[in-house]
Amino acid sequence: MTLLVTGIGELTTLDEARTSGTDPLGLLADAAVVVEDDGAVAWVGAASDAPAADEVLDVDGRAVLPAFVDSHTHLVFAGDRAAEFEARMAGTPYDGGGIATTVAATAAAGDDELRALLAVRVAELRAQGTGAVEIKSGYGLDLAAETRLLRLAAEVTDEVTFLGAHVVPPAYAGRREEYVALVTGPMLAAATPYARWADVFCEPGSAHAFDGDESRTVLEAARDAGLGLRVHGGQLGPGPGVRLAVELGAAAVDHCTYLTDADVDALAGSDTVATLLPGVEFSTRSPYPDARGLLDAGVSIAVATDCNPGTCSSSSMPFVIALAVREMGLTPAEAVRAATLGGATALRRPDLGRVTVGARPGLTVLDAPSYRHLAYRPGVPLARTLSATLPALPGGRS
Numbered sequence: 001m002t003l004l005v006t007g008i009g010e011l012t013t014l015d016e017a018r019t020s021g022t023d024p025l026g027l028l029a030d031a032a033v034v035v036e037d038d039g040a041v042a043w044v045g046a047a048s049d050a051p052a053a054d055e056v057l058d059v060d061g062r063a064v065l066p067a068f069v070d071s072h073t074h075l076v077f078a079g080d081r082a083a084e085f086e087a088r089m090a091g092t093p094y095d096g097g098g099i100a101t102t103v104a105a106t107a108a109a110g111d112d113e114l115r116a117l118l119a120v121r122v123a124e125l126r127a128q129g130t131g132a133v134e135i136k137s138g139y140g141l142d143l144a145a146e147t148r149l150l151r152l153a154a155e156v157t158d159e160v161t162f163l164g165a166h167v168v169p170p171a172y173a174g175r176r177e178e179y180v181a182l183v184t185g186p187m188l189a190a191a192t193p194y195a196r197w198a199d200v201f202c203e204p205g206s207a208h209a210f211d212g213d214e215s216r217t218v219l220e221a222a223r224d225a226g227l228g229l230r231v232h233g234g235q236l237g238p239g240p241g242v243r244l245a246v247e248l249g250a251a252a253v254d255h256c257t258y259l260t261d262a263d264v265d266a267l268a269g270s271d272t273v274a275t276l277l278p279g280v281e282f283s284t285r286s287p288y289p290d291a292r293g294l295l296d297a298g299v300s301i302a303v304a305t306d307c308n309p310g311t312c313s314s315s316s317m318p319f320v321i322a323l324a325v326r327e328m329g330l331t332p333a334e335a336v337r338a339a340t341l342g343g344a345t346a347l348r349r350p351d352l353g354r355v356t357v358g359a360r361p362g363l364t365v366l367d368a369p370s371y372r373h374l375a376y377r378p379g380v381p382l383a384r385t386l387s388a389t390l391p392a393l394p395g396g397r398s
């Protein structure tokens, strides 16, 4: 079974063979795409040259893009922290302390409740054009609870990240090294069947998160257990997270709100993607990362939502794109590239984020003639996935 999507007014291919300095998206006008049953792209070209297919969908001049890749989320949780957000808007700074509130609410929820909450969130992001999503644990913080969150995340995505090293739970106050031993020992062993990645909240300035030595211990253990590495670094202040991520070959270091020149130098020329999460700066009233400076230095960047109950309770990649343009100095094309190919690179998934033969990106269609409208019309629900790469949701919601 093949589907011909035709009548595409503007196709963002992100095909390396079509991109250039003046066209970072590899645009094709009046285009068509043929997609196989399993989501694989079989043909891309001018609509007038399109081959026959089993089904035809005419999108009537709309813009089509590879589905967004949201490479940083914390979607498995219960409860909300709207009151914490309200206090922050009145001046209370974010320090990670509220994570304990979500850990307690999540512990009180059964599997079915968490599964249903997760399904709603995944449906929400698909409805806004996201086709692939990374999901972290980190609201369990004991062996059984972390394993449960990883198991539930693995029901909806292949991109599951073990974040036992989110914060040191209060029960381990004064015994931090015992918690690090738990994370790098039994918890890690229980996590590996479900997780592709491991992550650590490396933030020496926070009493709750992990310092450079603790983070190194966590990341080296995870690497030795065969997991790929990701790092939360430079969120609340400059720290060792970025250079540690680069040194250990992490796929991505995320936040990068506060970077030193040495951090930027380390990232430039490395294989580590700097993932920027401007919804967090919006929701915590923080300064935005210097995306322009990173790109100009030759750093590979992605943008993602970081959807979580504390620092950014939005699942909207279009919102992130609009912020990246308005607040971080990216062009609309650079922001779209960071939300698609950038996220795919941050997840080391060459099959995502580009509309090329053999890739399985999922297609996102805009109720607009151009990708530019994503930033130009913020808050307007323009984007939706046509064929998402996410599996069908439990309970048949898709």
Ligand SMILES: N=CN[C@@H](CCC(=O)O)C(=O)O
Residues within 6 Å of the ligand: 074, 096, 098, 099, 102, 201, 232, 235, 280, 306, 308, 309, 310, 311, 312
């Ligand atoms: N900073 C660490 N983790 C999340 C926030 C988690 C929370 O506050 O619940 C983040 O990426 O911002």
Ligand SMILES: [Zn+2]
Residues within 6 Å of the ligand: 072, 073, 074, 232, 306, 308
């Ligand atoms: Zn995060």
